[in-house]
Amino acid sequence: MEIKIIRPRARSDESKTGTITEKGEVTPGKALTIFTGLEKKKEKACGMDGDNNEKISEILGELDDLIGLQTVKKLIYEIRAFVEIQRRRQQEKLISEPMTLHMIFKGNPGTGKTTVARIIGRLFKEMNILSKGHLVEVERADLVGEYIGHTAQKTRDQLKKSFGGILFIDEAYSLARGGEKDFGKEAIDVLVKAMEDHKDNLILILAGYKAEMNDFIKTNPGLKSRFPIHIDFPDYSVRELLEIAKLMLTKRQYTLSPAAGEALKRVLELQTGKGNEHSGNARLVRNLIEKAIRKQAVRLINKKEITREDLIQITEEDVEEAREQLLRAYYRQYQL
């Protein structure tokens, strides 16, 4: 896999494309400047103690603790280093690279897009790129209204909430689906304008399925230069999903019995793999675990003596019952 950082276009025809390979090597494009308003802000924070390094390490530690996502983690480390070094170069009055940090996240549901976006927001706050670093997560219905003027108002309201942080638009391509007359287009226009007007304190992340997102970018060429950072979120392997399950349970002070672990593995093997883009990845795991915790409670409530061990352990039976209930709901939702 290759992750591309495409720099904003200048007027000349030089290639502005820099590439980061999987190994983490950076092949810079030829672009030099075109600064965004972000710089002014950073200049203020240029002092050696401008950043809160302890907090930054803590946040990067949280990123590290996520299971898998190696390429995503590497890219975020790179973005962090890149921003920091450009800032130092500025201090030394050296030419610095452009710093457009809007992003596109591609991946199936439950692959960690929202989780990573939240971490990036907090990281950027500590790096003084964003003043608040919070995440406002929206979808088409939050932006698009029902009559003329309604959409601009709704979109502006969401933008207002996200100033100082990240506006995360899930299934962003649905804004472009309805054609010329659709209000989605109006929402896009308002968003683009806000990106220009508030570029020093707002980051947009467009997220969604990979194929749909690629089409969206292809049919809207302006997006490529406005969203230079593209991150792919691959589906998790069964092994990773099991690790995620264990992590989620440990955090809640539960454990899986060995048989429950096997049962969970069987469910995950059945639910993942090709053609299962609705399977839910880590979200399926979370739902299974939350259901299993409830099933355990029901199983225990009428037991005469409940030991500490009982309270902690999730059994095979709990997992099986959780699976049945959940799959029924899933099949209904996707009419499988």
Ligand SMILES: Nc1ncnc2c1ncn2[C@@H]1O[C@H](COP(=O)(O)OP(=O)(O)O)[C@@H](O)[C@H]1O
């Ligand atoms: N790599 C991971 N390690 C641990 N937990 C994860 C990981 N990826 C996702 N999760 C958890 O799975 C759930 C769904 O993730 P989310 O970020 O909402 O996915 P998406 O936004 O891609 O649909 C969340 O509860 C999140 O904490």
Ligand SMILES: [Mg+2]
């Ligand atoms: Mg999400």
